[in-house]
Amino acid sequence: MEIFVEDIPEEGMDVEATEKDVWLGAVLRNSLGETDCRAKLSLHMTRVEGNVGVDGDVELISHPACDRCLAPFEESESLHIHEVLAPLYESKRQQRLEENLEIELVAEDMEFSFYEGDSIDLGEVVREQITLARPMKHLCKEGCKGLCQRCGKNLNEGPCGCPPQEHKSSFGALKSFQVKGKKAKAKKQASNEKGACRGSSKK
Numbered sequence: 267m268e269i270f271v272e273d274i275p276e277e278g279m280d281v282e283a284t285e286k287d288v289w290l291g292a293v294l295r296n297s298l299g300e301t302d303c304r305a306k307l308s309l310h311m312t313r314v315e316g317n318v319g320v321d322g323d324v325e326l327i328s329h330p331a332c333d334r335c336l337a338p339f340e341e342s343e344s345l346h347i348h349e350v351l352a353p354l355y356e357s358k359r360q361q362r363l364e365e366n367l368e369i370e371l372v373a374e375d376m377e378f379s380f381y382e383g384d385s386i387d388l389g390e391v392v393r394e395q396i397t398l399a400r401p402m403k404h405l406c407k408e409g410c411k412g413l414c415q416r417c418g419k420n421l422n423e424g425p426c427g428c429p430p431q432e433h434k435s436s437f438g439a440l441k442s443f444q445v446k447g448k449k450a451k452a453k454k455q456a457s458n459e460k461g462a463c464r465g466s467s468k469k
């Protein structure tokens with residue numbers, strides 16, 4: 267979706283789209299890797315001199331696989347989009363800008379990026395923002411029990427046939443390991459305190 271910067275009026279303009287719009291459909295397939303997601307995008311674009319602001323929200327309904335039990339599930343997300351694009355001039359001015367790029371990025375925070383020429387690829391902006399705003403982890407539900415480490419059964423569907431002792435012993439091993447860690451820490455602290463005592467008795 268190409269937007270000519272000059273076409274953005276002084277009062278700004280609204281862009282609404284859903285997955286049925288060809289450009290947004292392509293963005294969703296590209297960033298989510300699935301064909302049957304739904305989306306409702308509403309953006310407000312502004313222009314201050316050459317800088318273009320893109321602000322708004324996208325409501326997403328997608329079908330990721332749960333990171334714990336691997337089952338696909340329907341996930342609703344509401345993502346905020348906020349980006350400022352500055353023109354990247356050609357020739358000497360661009361070179362000067364690139365030399366200062368590092369400093370400017372630190373000063374202006376990472377939401378600042380650039381566009382080339384006289385238009386903006388809004389699809390690319392939205393794709394980037396969706397990728398940035400989406401959480402890395404997707405859980406089908408809070409407290410998803412995941413898969414049995416031994417037989418691979420989805421434990422949300424009920425217990426598996428693995429002997430319970432096996433589960434217990436692995437937890438037991440973890441517990442004793444944690445206790446050992448705590449003890450070691452406690453010992454260290456005690457010796458530190460002793461050191462402090464000796465230090466104060468010298469005074």
Ligand SMILES: [Zn+2]
Pocket residue numbers: 332333334335336337405406407410411412
């Ligand atoms: Zn799950």
Ligand SMILES: [Zn+2]
Pocket residue numbers: 414415416417418419426427428
């Ligand atoms: Zn099992």
